[in-house]
Amino acid sequence: GNSVTQMEGPVTLSEEAFLTINCTYTATGYPSLFWYVQYPGEGLQLLLKATKADDKGSNKGFEATYRKETTSFHLEKGSVQVSDSAVYFCVGLTGGGNKLTFGTGTQLKVEL
Amino acid sequence: DGGITQSPKYLFRKEGQNVTLSCEQNLNHDAMYWYRQDPGQGLRLIYYSQIVNDFQKGDIAEGYSVSREKKESFPLTVTSAQKNPTAFYLCASSIGQFSGTEAFFGQGTRLTVV
Numbered sequence: 001g002n003s004v005t006q007m008e009g010p011v012t013l014s015e016e017a018f019l020t021i022n023c024t025y026t027a028t029g030y031p032s033l034f035w036y037v038q039y040p041g042e043g044l045q046l047l048l049k050a051t052k053a054d055d056k057g058s059n060k061g062f063e064a065t066y067r068k069e070t071t072s073f074h075l076e077k078g079s080v081q082v083s084d085s086a087v088y089f090c091v092g093l094t095g096g097g098n099k100l101t102f103g104t105g106t107q108l109k110v111e112l
Numbered sequence: 113d114g115g116i117t118q119s120p121k122y123l124f125r126k127e128g129q130n131v132t133l134s135c136e137q138n139l140n141h142d143a144m145y146w147y148r149q150d151p152g153q154g155l156r157l158i159y160y161s162q163i164v165n166d167f168q169k170g171d172i173a174e175g176y177s178v179s180r181e182k183k184e185s186f187p188l189t190v191t192s193a194q195k196n197p198t199a200f201y202l203c204a205s206s207i208g209q210f211s212g213t214e215a216f217f218g219q220g221t222r223l224t225v226v
Contacts, residue, residue: 034214043118043202043217044155089154093213100145100204100215104154 002027006090006103013080013110021075021106023064023090031092031101033057033066033073038087038105047075047088080110114139118203118218125190125197125225133188133221135203142208144186145215148172149200158201161186162208190223198225 006023013019025031032051036044048057053068062077073090090103116137125131135144143162147155157170161180175194180186186205190197201221207213 032213036217041220041222043219044204045217046214049214093215099157099160102147102154 002031002092002099002101004090004092004101004103006088006106008104009087009107011106011108013108015082015110015112016079017110019075019077019080019084019108021088021090021108023073023075023103025071025073025090025092025101027092027101030068033064034091034093035062035064035073035075036089036091038089040086044089080108082110082112084108085110116203116205116216116218118201118221120221121219123221123223125223127225128192130189130191131197131223133190133201133203133223135186135188135218137184137186137205137216139205139216140183141205141216142183143206144180145204145206146170146176146178146186146188147202147204149202149220155202158188197223199223 003026034049035047037047038044048059050057050066056065064073064075087105087107089105092101119134145160146158149155156172158176159167159170159178161167164183167178167180177189203218204215206215
């Protein structure tokens with residue numbers, strides 16, 4: 001079956017530090033991949049997405065590149081802010097069943 | 113404004129009672145989903161529906177029921193058979209069966225059994 005594995009948190013960084021959250025997937029075929037962000041007490045918001053190999057998704061300074069050879073979709077940001085503190089989910093979507101497969105989420109805490 | 117709305121935001125239930133969580137979308141999406149989120153865990157799929165009058169069990173459907181009588185509505189009932197219903201419940205929708213389409217999420221309902 002399909003699965004998404006992301007690094008465990010919590011991750012604690014100082015403001016302006018570099019962020020990487022690793023994500024790898026296992027799927028039959030080539031899923032579309034997404035990063036969603038969840039702020040405390042809220043639902044999930046789409047952060048960025050990539051639908052095919054070598055696509056790069058980017059938004060609000062965050063980037064992730066769909067690497068078919070390593071089946072990865074790592075999330076990066078060059079300089080994090082306190083307002084980036086949230087839980088980040090890596091998600092895969094395969095056609096046919098149209099089911100989303102979630103990673104377990106990585107909590108990010110950014111301190112001054 | 114198009115979007116997906118869950119209500120209520122907070123819900124309290126006595127043990128042994130059924131309770132229904134509302135989810136409405138005006139995005140004209142065919143597919144709708146219910147997820148459960150527990151502290152420190154990812155989202156687990158309860159039920160999903162790809163079209164009106166049809167729905168499928170997800171990974172943890174026991175103790176839950178749904179209906180899809182209208183395209184825009186997908187209510188979830190948490191029955192007394194659900195042994196541990198206290199959790200954060202998220203509803204989502206997407207265009208349909210095509211890869212690459214993102215899912216839109218509601219703000220969630222926090223259910224607490226008292």
